[in-house]
Amino acid sequence: MDMMDISEIWEQLAWNQGGKIVYVILDGLGGLRDPHRGKTELQAARKPNLDEIAERSSCGLLEIVGPGITPGSGPGHLTLFGYHPLKYRIGRGILSALGIDFPLQPGDVAARVNFATLDGDRQITDRRAGRIATDLNRKLCRKIRENVRLDFEGEYFFETVSEHRAVLVLRGTGLSADLEDTDPQNTRMAPLDPQAKSAEAHVTAKLVRSFVESVERVLADERPANGILLRGFDRYQPLPSLYDRFKLRGVGVADYPMYRGVSRLLGMDVVAPPGGLKERFRVLENCYGDDYDFYFLHVKKTDREGEDGDFDGKVRFIEEVDLLLPHVMALEPDVLVITADHSTPAAMGRHSWHPVPVALLSRYIRTDDVFLFDEYACAGGSLGRRPGLDLMGLALANAGRLRKFGA
Amino acid sequence: MDMMDISEIWEQLAWNQGGKIVYVILDGLGGLRDPHRGKTELQAARKPNLDEIAERSSCGLLEIVGPGITPGSGPGHLTLFGYHPLKYRIGRGILSALGIDFPLQPGDVAARVNFATLDGDRQITDRRAGRIATDLNRKLCRKIRENVRLDFEGEYFFETVSEHRAVLVLRGTGLSADLEDTDPQNTRMAPLDPQAKSAEAHVTAKLVRSFVESVERVLADERPANGILLRGFDRYQPLPSLYDRFKLRGVGVADYPMYRGVSRLLGMDVVAPPGGLKERFRVLENCYGDDYDFYFLHVKKTDREGEDGDFDGKVRFIEEVDLLLPHVMALEPDVLVITADHSTPAAMGRHSWHPVPVALLSRYIRTDDVFLFDEYACAGGSLGRRPGLDLMGLALANAGRLRKFGA
Numbered sequence: 116m117d118m119m120d121i122s123e124i125w126e127q128l129a130w131n132q133g134g135k136i137v138y139v140i141l142d143g144l145g146g147l148r149d150p151h152r153g154k155t156e157l158q159a160a161r162k163p164n165l166d167e168i169a170e171r172s173s174c175g176l177l178e179i180v181g182p183g184i185t186p187g188s189g190p191g192h193l194t195l196f197g198y199h200p201l202k203y204r205i206g207r208g209i210l211s212a213l214g215i216d217f218p219l220q221p222g223d224v225a226a227r228v229n230f231a232t233l234d235g236d237r238q239i240t241d242r243r244a245g246r247i248a249t250d251l252n253r254k255l256c257r258k259i260r261e262n263v264r265l266d267f268e269g270e271y272f273f274e275t276v277s278e279h280r281a282v283l284v285l286r287g288t289g290l291s292a293d294l295e296d297t298d299p300q301n302t303r304m305a306p307l308d309p310q311a312k313s314a315e316a317h318v319t320a321k322l323v324r325s326f327v328e329s330v331e332r333v334l335a336d337e338r339p340a341n342g343i344l345l346r347g348f349d350r351y352q353p354l355p356s357l358y359d360r361f362k363l364r365g366v367g368v369a370d371y372p373m374y375r376g377v378s379r380l381l382g383m384d385v386v387a388p389p390g391g392l393k394e395r396f397r398v399l400e401n402c403y404g405d406d407y408d409f410y411f412l413h414v415k416k417t418d419r420e421g422e423d424g425d426f427d428g429k430v431r432f433i434e435e436v437d438l439l440l441p442h443v444m445a446l447e448p449d450v451l452v453i454t455a456d457h458s459t460p461a462a463m464g465r466h467s468w469h470p471v472p473v474a475l476l477s478r479y480i481r482t483d484d485v486f487l488f489d490e491y492a493c494a495g496g497s498l499g500r501r502p503g504l505d506l507m508g509l510a511l512a513n514a515g516r517l518r519k520f521g522a
Numbered sequence: 523m524d525m526m527d528i529s530e531i532w533e534q535l536a537w538n539q540g541g542k543i544v545y546v547i548l549d550g551l552g553g554l555r556d557p558h559r560g561k562t563e564l565q566a567a568r569k570p571n572l573d574e575i576a577e578r579s580s581c582g583l584l585e586i587v588g589p590g591i592t593p594g595s596g597p598g599h600l601t602l603f604g605y606h607p608l609k610y611r612i613g614r615g616i617l618s619a620l621g622i623d624f625p626l627q628p629g630d631v632a633a634r635v636n637f638a639t640l641d642g643d644r645q646i647t648d649r650r651a652g653r654i655a656t657d658l659n660r661k662l663c664r665k666i667r668e669n670v671r672l673d674f675e676g677e678y679f680f681e682t683v684s685e686h687r688a689v690l691v692l693r694g695t696g697l698s699a700d701l702e703d704t705d706p707q708n709t710r711m712a713p714l715d716p717q718a719k720s721a722e723a724h725v726t727a728k729l730v731r732s733f734v735e736s737v738e739r740v741l742a743d744e745r746p747a748n749g750i751l752l753r754g755f756d757r758y759q760p761l762p763s764l765y766d767r768f769k770l771r772g773v774g775v776a777d778y779p780m781y782r783g784v785s786r787l788l789g790m791d792v793v794a795p796p797g798g799l800k801e802r803f804r805v806l807e808n809c810y811g812d813d814y815d816f817y818f819l820h821v822k823k824t825d826r827e828g829e830d831g832d833f834d835g836k837v838r839f840i841e842e843v844d845l846l847l848p849h850v851m852a853l854e855p856d857v858l859v860i861t862a863d864h865s866t867p868a869a870m871g872r873h874s875w876h877p878v879p880v881a882l883l884s885r886y887i888r889t890d891d892v893f894l895f896d897e898y899a900c901a902g903g904s905l906g907r908r909p910g911l912d913l914m915g916l917a918l919a920n921a922g923r924l925r926k927f928g929a
Contacts, residue, residue, distance in 0.1 A: 119608060121588040128591070479869075481554060481876055481897060497898075499907045501589065508590025512875045519873055520587055521594035521607070522614030522634065522754050 120199045122360070125508050125517060131362045133516035134449025134477075137399075137410045140195065141436060142188065142374075143418025145458025145471035145490055149426050156417075156426060156461060157472065157489035160433040164440040165474075168453055169488035173480035175498025176470035176490070177506060179457055185468045186503075188418075191456025192377045196411075197361060197507030198354070205380065206292065206349020211282040213379045214372025215274055219284070219351040224292045224319065227347045228273075228281035230255065230340035231306070233331070237342075239302045243279040244340035255340055256281055263329040267322055276372050283326070283345060291316035291350070294323065298344035306344055356382025357409060361511060364406065368399050369413035378411060392416075392435060396442040403446050408516075412443070418466075421459030429461050450514045451476040452506065453488070470500055477513035527606040529767070532915050532924060536768045540923035541856025541884075543770070544806075544817045547602065548843060549595065549781075550825025552865025552878035552897055556833050563824075563833060563868060564879065564896035567840040571847040572881075575860055576895035579881035580888055582905025583897070584913060586864055592875045593910075595825075598863025599784045603818075604768060604914030605761070612787065613699065613756020618689040620786045621779030622681055626691070626758040631699045631726065634754045635680075635688035637662065637747035638713070640738070644749075646709045650686040651747035662747055663688055670736040674729055683779050690733070690752060698723035698757070701730065705751035713751055763789025764816060768918060771813065775806050776820035785818060799823075799842060803849040810853050815923075817855070825873075828866030836868050857921045858883040859913065860895070877907055884920035 146155040190200040208225030269287015293316040367378025420429035454473035472493035483497035553562040597607040615632030639648040676694015700723040774785025827836035861880035879900035890904035
């Protein structure tokens with residue numbers, strides 16, 4: 116996209132001074148009213164701390180990418196960090212590779228892999244191979260690396276992410292990422308053939324086809340993981356960092372690989388996976404100080420419960436997170452933001468396009484009358500309903516990190 | 523900026539007929555709640571006329587330049603006049619020169635000047651030289667003009683604006699305005715060296731450096747103004763006028779030089795400085811008639827009181843302006859707009875990014891239930907919260923000055 120967006124103006128105005136910003140991102144937090152309860156997950160949850168933050172904050176709704184657009188987690192987060200999602204398009208493959216600390220080199224082509232179960236007719240019966248254990252995943256990856264040889268001027272890497280998730284990286288000359296997914300996102304059909312979307316991708320398509328065939332031969336006797344599905348092919352090009360763009364020294368606190376990957380992609384430091392919700396808040400407290408201006412704490416399970424269609428599970432998890440928020444509030448950051456990268460209503464069981472509630476707390480906000488943190492109450496807040504990209508500008512301004520525009 | 527903005531469509535639709543538009547711009551009007559009173563400046567003011575206008579108007583909030591962007595007065599006003607602030611970027615130097623009626627020629631390079639106080643080590647002790655009197659400023663400018671010779675193919679002009687403010691204009695071939703400010707916006711440091719931001723500005727940077735050195739020699743025995751600080755270098759290129767763009771014959775009524783400069787830049791007539799608030803409203807009444815379609819009345823002191831952090835002063839001044847509004851209301855213009863170019867909350871003591879309230883009164887508005895003119899009440903108005911640029915289109919439409927788009 117060629118057009119100038121407002122985040123480029125923030126770049127020009129950002130300076131290396133001002134306060135600290137903390138983002139607490141509850142993945143997939145936004146919901147829909149359950150038809151029986153008449154409440155969204157947030158409305159059903161007991162969440163005194165979220166409500167207190169809302170009461171002291173400027174609230175609103177963020178339409179993350181745009182009207183009707185259901186964001187993946189990558190674009191969802193990039194948007195919240197001030198990277199225009201139509202301009203910075205990062206494939207799932209690159210995010211997965213970054214998420215496991217894989218040392219990507221410019222030009223590498225990466226794809227996200229699912230181990231899957233295929234039946235005797237090569238029909239997919241389970242797109243996640245029963246969510247195999249990470250240990251089995253490691254064993255299978257090793258077996259593939261030891262037995263699959265690819266005939267090209269370069270090398271490939273095939274690495275475990277977790278459970279059924281892995282990542283394929285191709286490194287060499289003449290590679291293209293302009294390939295269709297082989298994951299049909301459906302069962303009772305065969306994996307799709309790797310199709311080139313443009314002429315220069317034919318060689319890579321052939322290479323991937325031969326890789327998939329070899330893998331299926333090598334895994335022929337394995338159960339339940341006897342096949343692989345590839346999606347999100349992308350070519351790695353380093354992005355300008357949060358510091359390059361907004362003069363923010365950032366740190367990411369997240370357990371889940373992809374969010375660690377996004378953080379790293381934007382030049383944030385990423386702490387070792389804390390290994391649990393409470394620990395994540397403790398780690399945030401520990402790294403809060405002079406080294407960083409921007410803190411990103413990521414919480415995954417709201418999204419997971421939503422995807423599982425588990426309304427009550429999502430409610431319970433919101434309540435768990437709520438109990439931990441005083442740890443963040445006690446830090447008294449100059450700007451505290453609570454929001455989500457997209458909605459994942461339990462009623463739908465998947466990501467959705469619905470705007471997400473946001474609360475922004477700082478000394479300089481126009482407070483409003485919102486005293487509940489949910490999708491309905493926040494609609495009446497002083498931030499109004501606005502594009503997700505706006506958030507970073509508002510956070511930077513409230514932290515005193517943007518100079519005046521013009522004289 | 524290459525992108526098309528909505529104001530270009532208004533250009534295509536504007537015709538030379540329709541009603542009159544009056545803008546009353548209260549500079550820096552928007553505020554924040556004072557923590558003790560729990561009210562913004564507007565909420566604390568007794569302002570029956572503003573409230574009556576709000577009650578009869580369509581109200582809303584304008585986010586002038588964009589989320590998190592704190593507008594300078596130049597971009598703030600350009601936006602309200604329908605000039606996209608990211609596309610029409612005018613340096614402070616040009617605005618200052620226009621503000622004193624200086625006859626700029628295309629290609630002139632201008633910078634805003636502050637007389638400043640330097641100590642024995644050339645450290646800045648006062649960026650405004652104690653706000654010297656305008657008479658002393660005139661004397662110093664004369665002394666500089668008489669004693670500083672610049673060795674280049676061209677000429678320079680050094681002119682008083684008011685108090686500590688002056689303007690430098692360079693006219694000649696091969697000049698560039700791509701220079702860093704010499705004003706560090708801080709004390710206890712030396713003025714910055716005039717740095718070229720690009721190769722073609724090296725010659726001009728050298729010229730400015732030699733000018734600053736000569737000025738400091740000439741002012742060596744002066745107190746408190748013995749140095750100068752330069753900022754907002756810009757090259758003059760005439761803009762398309764309000765008439766070129768929107769078929770509006772405009773007139774500006776303002777005391778403060780910069781706003782006179784903006785008016786002139788857009789091809790408005792500018793009446794002689796009325797010299798006071800009441801006089802300004804009287805002058806507006808006097809020039810209201812067949813000669814103009816667009817009237818811009820500017821009020822500065824709301825911003826000044828905000829910058830001084832004087833909540834009560836700002837409240838009192840709002841009340842003063844309120845008492846004069848019946849003069850405008852009695853003209854019964856086809857469109858009356860009351861708004862601001864940006865917020866200057868007394869609580870912050872500087873310009874801010876917070877949206878400003880707007881009231882638009884015409885025969886054709888969708889009235890709403892807003893009966894108070896303030897930052898909170900207007901949030902519920904029928905105009906909603908929208909970019910500042912939208913205002914001119916709404917004003918033109920309400921004045922019957924835009925044709926239908928398409929058949």
